Amino acid sequence: MSSFTSPLVAYVVNSLWQVPLILIAAWLAARVLRRVGPAAEHQVWVTALLLEGVVPALSLLPWEQLQMAWPWHGYAATADGNVAVVMGVGTAFAALRLPPAIAAVLVTMYLAVTGYCVSRFVWHGVRLSVLTRSADPLVPNSDAAVAWERWRDRSERSQVVLASSARIFAPVTLGIFAKHVLLPAGLVGSLRRGELDTAIAHEMAHIRRNDFAKNLFYEIVSLTVNYHPAVWLTRQRMTETREMICDEMAAGNAGSHAYAESLLRLATLLLQGKPVRVPHAIGIFDSNTLERRLMKLTETKKAIGPARRVILACACIVLGLATAGSALALRIGVDQKDSEDNAKLSKIVPSSVPPETMQKSLISKVSPVYPPEAKKARIQGKVVLDAVVGKTGHVENLKVVSGPNELQTSAMDAVRQWVYKPFLLNGNPIEVRTTISVIYTLKK
Numbered sequence: 001m002s003s004f005t006s007p008l009v010a011y012v013v014n015s016l017w018q019v020p021l022i023l024i025a026a027w028l029a030a031r032v033l034r035r036v037g038p039a040a041e042h043q044v045w046v047t048a049l050l051l052e053g054v055v056p057a058l059s060l061l062p063w064e065q066l067q068m069a070w071p072w073h074g075y076a077a078t079a080d081g082n083v084a085v086v087m088g089v090g091t092a093f094a095a096l097r098l099p100p101a102i103a104a105v106l107v108t109m110y111l112a113v114t115g116y117c118v119s120r121f122v123w124h125g126v127r128l129s130v131l132t133r134s135a136d137p138l139v140p141n142s143d144a145a146v147a148w149e150r151w152r153d154r155s156e157r158s159q160v161v162l163a164s165s166a167r168i169f170a171p172v173t174l175g176i177f178a179k180h181v182l183l184p185a186g187l188v189g190s191l192r193r194g195e196l197d198t199a200i201a202h203e204m205a206h207i208r209r210n211d212f213a214k215n216l217f218y219e220i221v222s223l224t225v226n227y228h229p230a231v232w233l234t235r236q237r238m239t240e241t242r243e244m245i246c247d248e249m250a251a252g253n254a255g256s257h258a259y260a261e262s263l264l265r266l267a268t269l270l271l272q273g274k275p276v277r278v279p280h281a282i283g284i285f286d287s288n289t290l291e292r293r294l295m296k297l298t299e300t301k302k303a304i305g306p307a308r309r310v311i312l313a314c315a316c317i318v319l320g321l322a323t324a325g326s327a328l329a330l331r332i333g334v335d336q337k338d339s340e341d342n343a344k345l346s347k348i349v350p351s352s353v354p355p356e357t358m359q360k361s362l363i364s365k366v367s368p369v370y371p372p373e374a375k376k377a378r379i380q381g382k383v384v385l386d387a388v389v390g391k392t393g394h395v396e397n398l399k400v401v402s403g404p405n406e407l408q409t410s411a412m413d414a415v416r417q418w419v420y421k422p423f424l425l426n427g428n429p430i431e432v433r434t435t436i437s438v439i440y441t442l443k444k
Contacts, residue, residue: 007060009103010332012110015056015225018327022051023230025323029316030237036312038244045238046218047320052231053221055324059331110227117226121219128174135163135182160207162200171199173206176213201250208249211242353423358434361421363393368414368438374406375442383411383438391429393420401435411438 026048033040161178164185172182181203206212218238225231374380383403390396395416400408415436422429 008107008110010060011056011224012106013332014059014327015052015228018055018059018331019052019225019228019230021327022048022055022323023234025319026234026237029319032312032316038241038248040313042238042241042245044316045234045241049218049222049231049234049238051320051324052225052228052234053223055327056225059328113227114224117223121223131165131167131182132174132180134167135165135180136185137161137163138183160204171203173203174212176216179207179212181207198250202246205246205249209242209246211246353432353434355435358389358420358423358432361393361423362418363421364417364419366414366417368410368440370440371406371410374404374410374440377406378442379404379406380440380442381407383407383440385411385415385436385438387415387434387436389420389423389432389434391422391431393422394418396431403438404440407438407440410440414438 026044029044030041033044159179161180163180163182165182166185168182168184170184174180174182181200183199218235222231222235381404384401386399386401387395388397395418398412398416400412403411415438423432424430
């Protein structure tokens with residue numbers, strides 16, 4: 001497996017289970033914070049989406065070596081050290097060794113899907129540019145223009161342009177620097193003042209929150225895991241809570257019940273069973289949960305004290321940190337030796353035996369000694385060794401896979417002295433290959 005393919009396989013394999021784990025934690029946190037309001041829920045789903053895009057990539061970092069830079073290494077160097085030996089890679093999951101053909105298929109499929117997502121992202125950006133250029137400015141004396149001036153003065157957003165387009169079925173907001181609000185052409189004249197106020201107020205809320213730029217950033221962060229259904233669900237929840245926030249902001253002047261009635265009439269008038277989808281754009285009907293939005297607007301608000309808000313927020317933060325930490329701690333490693341080394345080693349080692357099996361055959365074991373220099377420098381971590389056990393049971397070939405340089409010699413000096421029972425195949429002793437991890441830790 002090439003040095004490029006192995007990290008990519010590890011990224012995909014880890015993302016397969018880490019993304020759903022983050023989704024479950026976000027769902028629990030959102031349930032806890034639901035009474036606090038949609039803004040708190042939205043922050044949970046935004047954080048979840050960012051973690052889903054970042055945590056699988058963080059799993060590829062050499063955490064054992066990065067430990068040397070962590071703060072606790074500034075403590076006194078007289079602390080006792082501890083050395084543990086683990087058969088395998090030293091994590092909750094063993095190193096994943098896929099056949100080259102399967103790894104190649106997995107990487108090809110992932111690159112194809114990700115390439116499609118990137119191409120679609122770029123193409124949607126081109127379509128938005130065309131949509132903006134083809135929009136027609138609204139007539140200044142129209143009801144929509146009058147309502148627009150009123151809401152723009154309230155929001156102090158004089159640089160936002162109002163236009164209409166025949167290519168959309170509902171109001172949308174787009175643009176990072178030159179912001180535009182587009183209304184459906186042909187329907188502007190048929191909307192009553194209440195519906196116009198509802199649509200424009202909602203889009204102005206999106207502009208005040210700068211949702212278009214935020215949404216683009218979220219899409220870029222999640223591009224590498226956009227293949228995962230859990231990411232789709234996370235984005236759906238994030239969009240739903242974002243629309244609820246804008247509903248609350250827009251209903252501030254007209255009142256929740258009046259705004260809810262106008263929103264329902266507007267939905268009936270505009271949607272007419274047609275799909276509402278403008279790529280990358282932000283609109284009043286992005287979310288498919290109109291019923292929940294209306295219920296949220298009209299329900300009786302229950303006040304939550306500041307102390308309880310802090311407690312709930314801290315509980316969710318702890319849950320998030322625990323989830324991200326667990327995802328990193330339980331990451332699955334992939335053997336990153338290149339194909340040339342594997343080919344050479346395969347000539348020496350005809351059989352690869354699981355570490356757990358080899359541990360049962362261990363006769364004599366010498367414990368590694370913590371190097372005094374490494375202990376003084378507060379260096380700790382895990383040294384992963386690739387061992388070849390000969391026909392006599394002695395370690396004949398030992399290679400370092402990973403680990404801090406200061407600890408490698410100590411680990412190899414000890415493991416070289418180990419003796420196993422000869423591994424038999426059809427009654428004959430054979431050479432075998434296995435993996436050993438030596439973990440060096442210091443007391444805090």
